[in-house]
Amino acid sequence: MEITPFGDRTCLYQTHQLDAVLNQMAWQAAGFLTGKEHIMIVGILRRGAPLAEMLHARLARDFKLAKLDLMHLQIKRYADDLTLLHPETKLTENNKYSSLDLTNTTVLLVDDVMYHGHSMLRAVEYLAKKQAAEIRTAVLVDRGVNKLPVRVDITGVRLDVAAPDIIECNVPPYEATFKIDLFKPTIN
Numbered sequence: 001m002e003i004t005p006f007g008d009r010t011c012l013y014q015t016h017q018l019d020a021v022l023n024q025m026a027w028q029a030a031g032f033l034t035g036k037e038h039i040m041i042v043g044i045l046r047r048g049a050p051l052a053e054m055l056h057a058r059l060a061r062d063f064k065l066a067k068l069d070l071m072h073l074q075i076k077r078y079a080d081d082l083t084l085l086h087p088e089t090k091l092t093e094n095n096k097y098s099s100l101d102l103t104n105t106t107v108l109l110v111d112d113v114m115y116h117g118h119s120m121l122r123a124v125e126y127l128a129k130k131q132a133a134e135i136r137t138a139v140l141v142d143r144g145v146n147k148l149p150v151r152v153d154i155t156g157v158r159l160d161v162a163a164p165d166i167i168e169c170n171v172p173p174y175e176a177t178f179k180i181d182l183f184k185p186t187i188n
Contacts, residue, residue: 007185009168013157015178018140021156022051025138026058028154029108032136033065036106040069040132044123047171048111051140055110069105073126075119102132112169114139114155117148124150141167141180 013021033039041059043052049072059065107127111120120137127135138154143161157180159167166183170176 007183010182011179012182013180018178022054022058025154025156026055026062029055029059029138030063033106038067038105039065040071040105040107042071042073042107042109044111044119045072045074046174047169050171051112052110073123075122100130102130104133106134107132108136108138110138112140112171113167114142114152117146117150120150121148140169143167
């Protein structure tokens with residue numbers, strides 16, 4: 001079975017719908033984070049980082065949460081359709097975080113799509129080694145097919161789609177329009 005770059009694309013969520021989804025995710029996150037001494041919002045690069053920034057802004061503006069720090073993590077393998085590019089999931093530590101101590105810090109870890117859980121698991125392991133007091137997870141889309149023991153605390157939307165289909169989260173600044181597409185590749 002060979003998957004080609006050709007196929008059918010359907011927009012599942014448009015910008016105004018995703019704004020409402022992010023507002024709901026921020027409301028849920030505020031429930032976990034209100035009253036915590038120190039909070040860090042961590043986005044998994046690429047698309048998890050701008051989503052983390054969007055949630056960070058909503059939490060500060062709408063829920064008046066103070067002491068909100070922001071950090072981005074680079075993980076070399078995106079768990080959805082790019083498994084052949086990076087057969088192992090590795091986290092690349094930014095040197096400025098090498099001595100980071102998250103003691104007494106509640107972390108909200110944000111990514112775009114939860115597929116098998118490889119990226120999220122590596123990020124949780126890394127943050128646990130930095131002594132995070134509590135780690136909560138949030139994803140814009142949960143495909144509902146985790147293979148690793150990673151739970152999602154906050155899910156924007158759950159999309160149960162066929163295995164060869166691809167969920168594409170289009171998130172500025174990486175794409176011009178904030179939306180979620182379903183791509184059904186042509187299989188030869």
